[in-house]
Amino acid sequence: KNQVEQSPQSLIILEGKNCTLQCNYTVSPFSNLRWYKQDTGRGPVSLTIMTFSENTKSNGRYTATLDADTKQSSLHITASQLSDSASYICVVYNNAGNMLTFGGGTRLMVKP
Amino acid sequence: NAGVTQTPKFQVLKTGQSMTLQCAQDMNHEYMSWYRQDPGMGLRLIHYSVGAGITDQGEVPNGYNVSRSTTEDFPLRLLSAAPSQTSVYFCASRSIYEQYFGPGTRLTVT
Numbered sequence: 001k002n003q004v005e006q007s008p009q010s011l012i013i014l015e016g017k018n019c020t021l022q023c024n025y026t027v028s029p030f031s032n033l034r035w036y037k038q039d040t041g042r043g044p045v046s047l048t049i050m051t052f053s054e055n056t057k058s059n060g061r062y063t064a065t066l067d068a069d070t071k072q073s074s075l076h077i078t079a080s081q082l083s084d085s086a087s088y089i090c091v092v093y094n095n096a097g098n099m100l101t102f103g104g105g106t107r108l109m110v111k112p
Numbered sequence: 113n114a115g116v117t118q119t120p121k122f123q124v125l126k127t128g129q130s131m132t133l134q135c136a137q138d139m140n141h142e143y144m145s146w147y148r149q150d151p152g153m154g155l156r157l158i159h160y161s162v163g164a165g166i167t168d169q170g171e172v173p174n175g176y177n178v179s180r181s182t183t184e185d186f187p188l189r190l191l192s193a194a195p196s197q198t199s200v201y202f203c204a205s206r207s208i209y210e211q212y213f214g215p216g217t218r219l220t221v222t
């Protein structure tokens with residue numbers, strides 16, 4: 001069964017600190033992996049897209065990594081800001097691109 | 113370019129009532145889909161459409177109907193609302209590069 005597991009479920013950090021969110025998946029065949037940010041009361045918004053051949057991709061203070069061998073991805077947030085408070089969702093697309101498997105998300109709270 | 117729009121933003125229904133959640137996109141995307149999001153769970157696919165006149169079931173289709181008469185619109189109908197359908201509903205449309213989500217409809221069934 002295709003599954004995406006995210007950890008931790010929730011995280012509280014102080015403003016300015018770094019953090020890393022984890023995503024493990026068992027989706028097969030794999031097409032790509034995406035990280036989304038979902039602010040409270042809003043729809044998810046794409047942060048990064050990782051294909052099979054990509055190990056690292058950055059988007060500002062967000063850096064995603066992908067290890068296709070171990071089927072793990074991480075999202076590292078540098079110098080966190082209050083506006084980073086949100087849920088971060090890992091989504092894996094299968095090879096056909098038609099089916100998406102969503103992780104349950106990590107809820108991040110950045111405190112001043 | 114409004115992207116993906118959804119109405120209403122909030123809705124309260126009584127058990128047994130029916131209603132339609134509206135979704136529209138102005139990006140000329142062929143692929144559109146409906147998800148529900150429940151606390152502690154990932155988004156789950158209800159129905160999807162790969163083009164006007166073509167719809168198919170997702171992971172949790174029971175209790176919901178869809179139609180796709182135009183490229184722009186993809187309404188979701190609840191036939192007879194049940195408390196188990198209390199959730200946040202997201203419509204999304206996709207290009208080959210990216211998926212765009214609407215702002216969501218928060219539905220409560222009492």
